[in-house]
Amino acid sequence: MGKNQQSRRAFIQSLGVLALGFSMSGTGCSRFKKEQADPSAPKIRTRELDMEEIDSWLVIREDGRVTIMTGKMELGQGITTAIAQVAAEELHMNMSLIDVHLAETGYTPDEGYTAGSRSIETSAMSVRRAAASAREYLLEMASQELSIPKIALTIEDGQIGGQGKSTTIYTLLNGKYFETKISSDAPLYANAERKIVGQSVARMDINSMVTGKSHFIHDLRFPAMVHARIVRPPAQAAKLTSVDTQAISKLPGLAKFIRVGSLVAVIAEDEYQAIKLAKAVSYFLAWDYQKALPANRSLMQYIRSLPADSKMDKKSEAWSDHTIANSPVRHRAAYFKPYIMHAANGPSCGIARYADGRLWVWTHSQGVYPLRGALADLVGLAEEHIHVKGVPGSGCYGHNGADDVAAEAALLAMEFPGRHVRLQWMREEENAWEPYGTAMVLEVEAGLDSQGRITGWKYDLWSDDHGVRPGGDADNLMPAWYIEKGHGKAKSGFRGGAIRNSEPYYSIPQLHLQSHIFRGPLRRSSLRGLGAYANVFAIESFMDELADKVSIDPIDFRIRHLNDERAIACLKQLAKQIKSIKKQNQQGIGIGFARYKNQAAYCAVAAHVRVDQQTNKVEVIKLWAAVDAGEVINPDGLKNQIEGGMVQSISWGLMEEVNFDDTQVTNLNWDSYPILRFQEAPAIHIDVIDHPHEVPLGAGEAAQGPATAALVNAVYQATGIRVRQLPVIKALQHSALRVKPLA
Amino acid sequence: MDWKSFYNYLTNFNTMEVEFKIRVNGVSRRIKADPETPMLYILRNNLTLNGPKFGCGLAQCGACMMLIDGVAVPSCTYPLQNVGQSEVTTLEGLSQEGGKLHPVQQSFFEEQAAQCGYCTNGLIMASVALLRRKSDPSETEIRAELQRNICRCGIHARAIRAVKKLSDR
Incomplete structure (x- = not known):
């Protein structure tokens, strides 16, 4: 035993020296194949990833710690902590003994995208079942090993014992x-004891954030890492026509053009030299570009005038074209939501080495x-030769520049082999090039x-x-459009995103x-809530307009049309x-x-506003x-998500709108793209209705639609x-020119 | 600057590296760099500090804030050559001996006033500077102080609460 442990210890040390921040280095995980000749070559799990197996989700380490492998990413939503909580509950383990390994190809299960408020519903529930199965399996093993009936054993912080004997989960x-499948009938401690789950446990990563420990991709530093900056064309539809390579070659400090x-x-x-060089190089390039954007016209009218692929999403069997016309009260209205930015606090960043x-x-x-699939397509390497590791970035709220900057870093690394290439976008790149x-x-008519x-x-x-995400296709990576290697424009995305929440949750006989x-x-592409934001804004505005028409309290009016008790x-x-x-006076709710x-x-939101008439x-x-x-x-984690979602939503609704001239987007910084700041931030109160025995429901995007709807209804x-x-502020300014507000 | 003068400037910038002696987090450091280099890059790259973050490079978002003699300023537009004898403090320099958190760090942790955490540095640095200047700021004063900072996740109410808890008011 002693000898065995020693040889293992040596092995872990060699892992720690290698890999430069990659994967399990320094975490003491012993389950991975010994290094190949190239010390930084991607390591691969010795056991195939199978979502049905415990091993794909959970690794017991010899220092007694447990590493949870999730295919999801930490986006600031706190998924790391929630996943550790469900695992800790089932393993009867202090959370401080649990680490969470975020998405990494070859290591963690392939859970697709961290999107759609699905991480608790999917990843956390898989981890829960895997941890419960692991616990039962370990208790069985201990029972045999110690010759004690399983029922007489207890498990706590990796120690299993009973009747005066004990062992550890690692020893076992x-x-x-x-090498065991996850069992669907392993009992869940979450259903019985529920000591950790359901508690407002502090986020595992906030300590690093408040002390400035390395946490973000932006904080990764590798020996001999170089810095890159892209020189952007003046428009998205652009082609480079000439380069003054002679002038550029004279620029000092240029490692490579x-x-x-x-x-x-x-x-x-x-890095600062790279920034200055990018600016300098821009003077020595000539572009052929199109002034193709429909500037200076009503976007609402423009959108309605475009050719469209139309589809009937739902038509009630009882539908009659005369129902609305024959109703005693009729109403119709049209709503508009502009382009909105993700506008991450920290511009997108990627690091690559080839x-x-x-x-x-x-x-x-x-x-x-x-992303790995799309990169393979972009750079022409086989997927098994590409290793992609997820590291937290600035909050993204959907598909922003993260994939693009990673792809650009990859392309640059291939042109500059052997070194780590770090690329971070500048603010104006983030604002002008992200997918909005x-x-x-939205047009509604009802009787x-x-x-x-x-x-x-x-x-x-x-x-x-x-949802125009990379999804294995390089055409959806922005740099693919410029490298002139035959990649096309971004493919069609996710139609389902547009119709998300387009069906009212109310019972209406004819739709x-x-x-x-x-x-x-x-x-x-995808921004938090996708179409649900605009659809709920329209539906909930319209519900208020209808309630107003028949002089019924807006809450009563909604309840009358609901069948769902929750x-x-x-x-x-x-x-x-x-x-x-x-x-x-001048206030509304x-x-x-x-x-x-x-x-x-489910999310119901109320807003209390004051609108200055002058x-x-x-x-x-x-x-x-x-x-x-x-x-x-995690109740506080849930509240934090709803709170943040509401604040972001009223920022969108009040003041946010992407503008453009005929060439390019013009909101290139926080002055031209203002968002809600601290002096405008509302007080907040949230009540969570907990149902411990119901399935958890994704909530990260639940507040987006209701909050803006509450805002416009309050303004009314x-x-x-x-x-x-x-946005509301612009609309009020326009209406002030036309309509005199009610006294 | 037209492109010719800009080009001349650039062709000279290698020879423009100058050695500075600055004090950061209580330690004297020698830095050789272009005098115009914003402190953000000196702190992050030369001194491998993680606290200050690049957010906009335009002093509009506060993610990069540092303290210059106790005053919170954006480091992204603060040139190295302006530091002089001033004491520079970053988020890393706030923690007390033995790793004990500064009261503002502690308060942000207790209120769980973070989501992605990218703005945390700026919010804490601005709050430290405010409380240093005035031990009993009102909520209005707290909001006014944090007005220079951008938070996209929407933790505003939590951050305000974290600072209010420390106000003597």
Whole structure:
């Protein structure tokens, strides 16, 4: 035993020296193949990844710690902590003994993208089952080893004991795999004891954040790492026509000038030098570019005028074209949501190294496996020669520049082999080149009967598609469009993103829902909530307009149209929260409700606003939310997500809009793309309705639609002005020119 | 600057490296660099500190804040040559001996005032500077102080609460 451990210890040390920040280095994990000749060559698990096996999710280390392998990424949503909580509960283990290994090709399960509020529903639940199965398996082993009935054994912090004897989980496994499938009937401690799950455990990573320990991809430093910057064309549709290579070659401190087709970059030893060089090089390039953007016209009208791929998403069997027309009360309205940025706090960053036919990439992408597939397509290497490791970045809120910058770093590393190449976008690159949340137009028409019940609902939405993620296809990586190697434009994305939450959660006897997908002027992909944000804004605005028409309280009006008790409970809780609030002059309270994707978390939001009649300045005084996310793993983590989602949503709704001239996007910094800051930040109160025995429901995007709906409904209550075209501040300024606000 | 003068400037910048002696987190450091290099790059790359983050390079977001003689300033536009004899403090320099957290760091941790954490550095540095200047800031003063900082995840209410807890008011 002693000898065995010693030889293993030597092995771990060699792992620690190698790999330069890659993977299990220094973490003492002993389950991986010994190094190949190249010390930094990707290591591969000796056992094939199989999502049904315990070993794919959980590794017992010889220092008694447990590493959870998740295919998801930490985006600031706190998934690392939630996953550790479910594992700790099932293993009966202090959370400080648990590490979480984030998505990395070849190591962690392929869980696709960390998106759609699905990580608790999928990854955390897989980890829970794997941990419970592992515990039962270890208890069986201990029972045999110690000749004690399983029932007499207890497990605590990796020690198993009973009747005066004990062993450890590592000793039992002795460095071997479980080689066992996850059992669906292993009992869950979460259902019985529930000591860690359901608690507001502090996030595991916030200590690093407040002390400045290395946490972000931006903090990775490798020996002899060089810095790169891209020199961007003046427009997205552009081709490099000439380069003054002679002048460029004289620039000092230039480690390499790289040109691949129309992709231009500089590499320097020093980061600030790279920044200056990129600026200098821009003076020596000539571009052929198009002034192709529809500037100076109404985007709402422009979108409606584009050719569209139309589809009937739902038509009730009972639908009749006359229902609305024959209803005693009829109403119709059109809403608009502009292009919105992810606008990450920290611009996108990627690091890559290419050597001996192998490529290593560090990225804050939401999906390391799909990115690897797209990179293989982009750089012409086999997937097994590409290793992609996920490292936390600045919060992304969807598909932003993360994949693109990783791909650019990879392309540059191939042109500059042997060294780690670090590329970080500048602020103006982040703002001008990320894929935005698309502009959308929503038209609703409905009829009401004499009791104030909706008879029929006709909904038409115009949207670009969402979710244009790399997904194994280089065409969806922005640099592919410039390297002139035959890659096409971005492929069609996810139509389902546009119609997310386009069906009201209310019971309405006759529905007629159509979507019209256009190809818009700007690059677009997935932004938190996708189409749900605009659809819920439209539906919930319209519900308020209908309630107003028949003079029914907006909460009552919604409850009358709901069959789901949990939805009703959220609205009733919200009503309780705001009951005693006294509205003063120029103030209003509005609400919004949705169940995200009509199948994830329920979220009802109220907003209390004050609108200054002279200046049209909107002050959001307070936001309330009542949330039902089924079983709650970490109540404070859930609140933090809802809170942040609401604040981000009212920032979008109040003031955010991507603008462009005929050539390029013009909001290149925080002055031209303002977002909500601390003086405008509302007070917040959130009530979580916990259902420990229901399945957990994704909540990270649940607040986006309801919060903006609550905001516009509150503005209406305060001013009598119905804002149907976001952003609110701009709409109020426009309406101030035309309409005199109500006294 | 037109491109010719810019080009001349660039062709000279290698010879423009100058050695500076600056004090960072209580330690005297020798730095040889272009005098115009923003402190952000000196702190992150020359001194391998992680606290200050690149957010915009335009002093609009506060992610890169450091303390210059106790005053929070964006390091992304603060040239090395302006530091002089000033005491530079980064997030790393706040923790006390034995790794004990500074009260502001502790308060941000207790309030779990972070999501992605990219803005955390700036918020803490700005709050430390505020509390140093005024031990009993009101909520209005706290908000005004943090107005220079961008947080995209929406932890505003938590950060305000974290600072308020430390106010003597």
